[in-house]
Amino acid sequence: MAAPCAVDLQPVGGELVDLLLPNVRRFLATEVDGSAIDEASHIPLSVRKGFAELGLFGMTVPEEFGGAGFSLWDACRVIAEIARVDRSVGIMLGLHAGLGSRGLVEWGSPEFQAVWLPRIAVGECITAFGATEAGAGSDLMAIRTTGRLVDANSLRIDGEKSYVTNGGFANLFTLLVRTPGIGGDRGHTLVAIPADTPGISIGKEEHKLGIRGSSTVTVAFEDVVVPMSNVLGRPGEGMELAYRLLAWGRTLMSAGCAGAAQGALDATVQYVGERKQFGQAIGNFTATRAHVAWMAARTYAMRALIHETADIQAHGNSIEIASAVAKVFCSEGAFEAFDRAIQLHGAVGFLESTGVARGLRDCRITRIFEGANDVLLLRIGAATLGVRRVLDVSCVPALREASTRVVAFDELLHREMGDLRKRLGVMAVRRQLVLQRVARAEICVRAAAAALSQASDTEMDIGLARHVATTLIEEGTQWLAELGRAERDEATATELSSMIYGA
Amino acid sequence: MVALEEEARRVTLATLAEIAQTSADTIRGGQRLREDLGMDSLQSLELLSTIGEALKIDLDIEEAMGIQTVDDACAFVTRKYKEQKADGSAVRG
Numbered sequence: 001m002a003a004p005c006a007v008d009l010q011p012v013g014g015e016l017v018d019l020l021l022p023n024v025r026r027f028l029a030t031e032v033d034g035s036a037i038d039e040a041s042h043i044p045l046s047v048r049k050g051f052a053e054l055g056l057f058g059m060t061v062p063e064e065f066g067g068a069g070f071s072l073w074d075a076c077r078v079i080a081e082i083a084r085v086d087r088s089v090g091i092m093l094g095l096h097a098g099l100g101s102r103g104l105v106e107w108g109s110p111e112f113q114a115v116w117l118p119r120i121a122v123g124e125c126i127t128a129f130g131a132t133e134a135g136a137g138s139d140l141m142a143i144r145t146t147g148r149l150v151d152a153n154s155l156r157i158d159g160e161k162s163y164v165t166n167g168g169f170a171n172l173f174t175l176l177v178r179t180p181g182i183g184g185d186r187g188h189t190l191v192a193i194p195a196d197t198p199g200i201s202i203g204k205e206e207h208k209l210g211i212r213g214s215s216t217v218t219v220a221f222e223d224v225v226v227p228m229s230n231v232l233g234r235p236g237e238g239m240e241l242a243y244r245l246l247a248w249g250r251t252l253m254s255a256g257c258a259g260a261a262q263g264a265l266d267a268t269v270q271y272v273g274e275r276k277q278f279g280q281a282i283g284n285f286t287a288t289r290a291h292v293a294w295m296a297a298r299t300y301a302m303r304a305l306i307h308e309t310a311d312i313q314a315h316g317n318s319i320e321i322a323s324a325v326a327k328v329f330c331s332e333g334a335f336e337a338f339d340r341a342i343q344l345h346g347a348v349g350f351l352e353s354t355g356v357a358r359g360l361r362d363c364r365i366t367r368i369f370e371g372a373n374d375v376l377l378l379r380i381g382a383a384t385l386g387v388r389r390v391l392d393v394s395c396v397p398a399l400r401e402a403s404t405r406v407v408a409f410d411e412l413l414h415r416e417m418g419d420l421r422k423r424l425g426v427m428a429v430r431r432q433l434v435l436q437r438v439a440r441a442e443i444c445v446r447a448a449a450a451a452l453s454q455a456s457d458t459e460m461d462i463g464l465a466r467h468v469a470t471t472l473i474e475e476g477t478q479w480l481a482e483l484g485r486a487e488r489d490e491a492t493a494t495e496l497s498s499m500i501y502g503a
Numbered sequence: 504m505v506a507l508e509e510e511a512r513r514v515t516l517a518t519l520a521e522i523a524q525t526s527a528d529t530i531r532g533g534q535r536l537r538e539d540l541g542m543d544s545l546q547s548l549e550l551l552s553t554i555g556e557a558l559k560i561d562l563d564i565e566e567a568m569g570i571q572t573v574d575d576a577c578a579f580v581t582r583k584y585k586e587q588k589a590d591g592s593a594v595r596g
Contacts, residue, residue: 187541239537379545382544383544386548425555429545429564
């Protein structure tokens, strides 16, 4: 059995990223030891230096500032490649290229960009992002860190941000703060703050279940004064910009999930080819093949969804919902891929030495951060109810039947949505199980359509796209059936939880 | 009819002020729910569901998703309130 199996999609991307990726792979193979990083809970400086030499910290910085000017898709390809080997390192770079520096690239003032983007491009400056606070996780409206005008030219920041990735060594923070009275009574503002500004204190590193090599700290800001030129975008519009940043970041994080799932598949294909039981390699058993086919097909659909999301962004359209769909699908798929990988490794998979146990631990957080999946499902559900979108499916003749099934399911889903709209109206927003099940069905059909629409006419593409589309439509059909039971399940949950909480 | 319009607007602004944690006096018609008041799509729908409950009217989710400003919300609620008062339709279950 050949190992490792490769199901990489190679859709059209920038030429530069095609040149870069082999160097990235070489560096990862020789210089990045995921197990050692996990054990030490630290990414060696040599890895950061190597990334800087490869130009990775500047990959999304515009060329005029010395960066590579990668598109979102190009950056996703790099992050996926890194996460395939180690998630901590992937998270470090993904956060930097996404939430950490994207605001500066998109909305930084010319004078601020001129100082900081060249430093980011050469890896002298690593960035972090702070939105979450002790009392504000998914509810960003609850943030309390505040920026007040000191005079017409400067802003004073006070507050504390939690779970700041890269915070232990970042040189520059992008922060979402409340700015009452600036740009509106309820205004929020994005502001970039150099880490050496007086008044900043960095907490100790958190001890985590996974991605232990990545830095996660609390950062306190007390009487931190920065010039107004550090404000990203217009004062008072920070919440809107934060949503856009989060969508960009979620797409990169989804790419990390796809890369990690590929890593789980790589390890599994190798192991099931070598491990012999009952006189043959366990990879020959149909039950094993079913797991491997599932992992390969899901990974294929993940990459297709991410590519589609990046394509929507490249055409200047909002990816708020598309990125949420990709994030939920990819984070859950990667976790399950590692769960299956451990199962196929048997007892040895439970040992840290195989790396698949670490992969499972590393994946767990991706269902929580950059938008908890539970909340993203509500947003996806509400959007599915409120806005009809168009799906592309495959033109490949061998996938016509699968495409027909996807289109038929999409019609069924939208008939159901029509009924729900009539029955519930805006009151649907209070029916969380309804919204989540709608979202689940929507994610299934979007992922199935993405896989089909991006499949080439190769045997591998056709096989993977057909398999994943078929299973996703079956799952979507089950979610629609669950939708009919939502009212009963909501009533049961309310009744039982009332007793449990009161006990 | 003027009384209906005033009531719809009063309830809309009061609910908006409560959800956005601000004073109804400071809310202006041209303010955008998301950019200026920091409300995401779910919070906007929550706002309209609360208004619908207070006024005992049905509000369509498709139309609700298109609302961007305070004036949009007031106009939408007022129109639905007048329509449903006129034909005596009830709130959906």
